[in-house]
Amino acid sequence: MRQVFRGFAATFGGPRRLRAYALVLALGSVLTAFYLVMLPASAVGGFSLVALQYLTPSLALAAAALGYGFALAVTLNAGALARRSRAAGAVGIGGLLAAALPGSLCCTSIIPSLLAAFGASVPTILGTTGKIASIFARFESAFIAASLIGVALSVVLAARSCAASCSLPTPPS
Numbered sequence: 001m002r003q004v005f006r007g008f009a010a011t012f013g014g015p016r017r018l019r020a021y022a023l024v025l026a027l028g029s030v031l032t033a034f035y036l037v038m039l040p041a042s043a044v045g046g047f048s049l050v051a052l053q054y055l056t057p058s059l060a061l062a063a064a065a066l067g068y069g070f071a072l073a074v075t076l077n078a079g080a081l082a083r084r085s086r087a088a089g090a091v092g093i094g095g096l097l098a099a100a101l102p103g104s105l106c107c108t109s110i111i112p113s114l115l116a117a118f119g120a121s122v123p124t125i126l127g128t129t130g131k132i133a134s135i136f137a138r139f140e141s142a143f144i145a146a147s148l149i150g151v152a153l154s155v156v157l158a159a160r161s162c163a164a165s166c167s168l169p170t171p172p173s
Contacts, residue, residue: 007159011079023075024068032067039063042140062144069151076158 011020036055039062041047043054 003163004156004159007076007080007162010162011076011159016079016082020075020079023078024071026071027074028068028071030067031070032064035063035066036060039144059144062148065148066144066151069148069155073151073154073158076155076162080158080162 011017036059037049037051038047039059040051040054040056044051
């Protein structure tokens with residue numbers, strides 16, 4: 001846990017701290033706005049501003065956590081890359097991809113596009129798309145929870161990578 005705090009201190013306490021704060025604020029705000037529309041999108045059948053009518057407090061909180069968590073992971077990874085960490089670029093990719101999962105698989109064209117890319121016929125695509133999308137819609141809460149865990153894990157791994165890539169003096173014990 002000490003490494004995580006060292007990673008945060010290295011990114012948000014150094015000479016580039018204003019850049020780090022600006023990146024988290026700007027990217028986090030844009031991503032949160034995206035998730036505020038994307039998470040309730042299944043209620044209206046696609047990505048639309050009308051979905052904001054179906055926004056609940058729990059979805060708004062999840063949108064903020066996903067948006068700013070994603071931005072924090074990107075900022076920590078950028079801090080680690082600035083310190084020439086070899087592992088920083090790959091750290092947290094799974095968590096960052098998982099953050100986009102809940103809204104992108106339900107009620108969008110991603111599932112039919114993937115089926116078509118794998119050579120499925122039109123009747124197969126029409127027959128299976130709804131079934132697959134319904135699984136994501138039915139278990140949306142679980143996918144959102146998994147996404148939140150993935151983003152949190154990615155933040156922790158990025159902070160540890162950042163701490164490992166820089167030399168901070170260790171406090172006396």
